[in-house]
Amino acid sequence: MRLDRRRLNGVAEHGISILVTLFGLLILTFVIGRIMPTDPVRAIVGEDATREVYENVYRQLGLDKPMWQQFLLYLRDVATFDFGTSIRTGQPVLSDIARVLPATIELATFAIVIGAGLGAPLGVIAAVNKDKWQDQLIRVISLMGHSMPIFWTGMIALLIFYAGLGWVGGSGRMSQFYIGMVPERTNFLLIDSAIAGQWDVFRSALNHIILPASLLGYSSSAYITRMTRSFMLDQINQEYITTARVKGLSRRQTIWRHAFGNIRVQLVTIVALAYGALLEGAVLIETVFAWPGFGQYLTSNLMIGDMNAVMTCVLIVGVIFIGLNILSDILYRVFDPRTR
């Protein structure tokens, strides 16, 4: 890859569009904070505060200043990573996030690996055997993954695999017994326990994550399967597939060496989207499995109007999606020579 002027321009253009998106996102979170029908001052001072105390806090928060100044103050806070304190937990929002986000990232990453690892091959098989029994079977499997409510499958799976068979751990990120035993470094439990060399904890964590991750993975594999199938159907009728067959390549070789390579770009896009959706937090699964993750945190704060936390969560979700977009743009360039 040569680094020429055109590519540099492309990178610059990209950078600018990211900045614009980020700025738009900040405006959005700021506006959300202002138009919500909650009173941030009342939330801090409580119901029985005197008028004087109320006015004081009102000024401290800068709410008496014009809107544009308030926005600048907000920008300054964001730039210095000062997201305020959560009313619900009494902790700085940032330290709350540092605790809940890794739990969700761990779960979502595990789930997307399962989802894509299952969904993409199933989609290919369905496309290659279009309208045959394999296709029908895969369609039923993915329809089930799509239509069964995940809190229900979560409970049933807990009943069967935890309560019944005892194959996996129950709710939470690890057994009660181990809580507090691992020094928190990254808050990724699998990583922390591996660093500390506490393999019992590692095993317990793995045992606990496997069931919710499988269920989430199954449910996102439904979408990935369906999309992969239709991407593949588009490709296997192309002329270059005929060329490959004329060269004497077997069906399997034409599918995996030629057709599959051409759907990677599209596949990356939808897997990134599915991953983003998982990172946003799977509230239902997190609730069923008592998983102290991002989705639960966001939802409970939303319920009581803890605006500092909500605004930060929205900002983070936005940043995650921007990040995933950058990642899939980079992968486009790797996978498709026409975009270089």
Added chain:
Amino acid sequence: MENVLDVRNLTIRYRGAAEPAVRDVSFTLGRERLGIVGESGSGKSTVGRAMLKLLDTAEVTADRMSFEEVDLLRAPERQMLDLRGRRMSMILQDPKFSLNPIQRCGHQIAEGYRRHVKCTKAEARRKAIEMLEQVHIRDPERVYDLYPHEVSGGMGQRVMIAMMLLTDPDLVIADEPTSALDVTVRLQVLRILDGLVRDRGIGLVMISHDLNLVRSFCDRVLIMYAGRLVETLDARDLDNAKHPYTRGLLAAQPRIGGPRGDLPVLDRQDSWLQPHQEVTA
């Protein structure tokens, strides 16, 4: 002369179609260049693809369909995989679609060779580059590493030809090999193909809707109409064609320096479905 292809009463019906796409077509091919001419939908491409048994969604029946010593009707897919790309191959119409967009041209050429000949990557690369030279590509080392979207249509089609002739096949089906190209490079590409086919004694089936092209590059011509073979002639006798459809096609061609009036339009008759011997004058 030993036949490369021997086809008797070939009938092809696509699954779910009421009428067969090809009906009772018989022909033989020696080490010669045979043109198949007909309008769109006449079944000429279908015949070509049936020779390589590429029609998965069609029912192919014939009294006989053989390629050299191989009975194609009974050949299992396993055997076809060894035949395709080594002893029989096909040049497709438009390199924009027939080359894999995300693989380098050279890699695609070498892939076919490596499928059939045991050799190292470096050898396959050397062979591919040699072949690129033979299709008159001036800078084969560079073209080897280009992606299909980086080459012109004419060059893409020469890459295609190189890919399909690299294993020295006995039969090549050229399915409209120049229709997607600019008029200016058509002749150039055809000359290259023609030269290679003659030198190597390859049996060539040239599928086309261009009568003049077939006239100058083929020995014999089959005329197809509505899935049927209506006339077989020597290319040089094309002007003496007897079947009314062929005559109609010839009459409908514009001529440089000819009169500028409206060209005659085909006035289709049911009797055209019969081969010319049975047409009463």
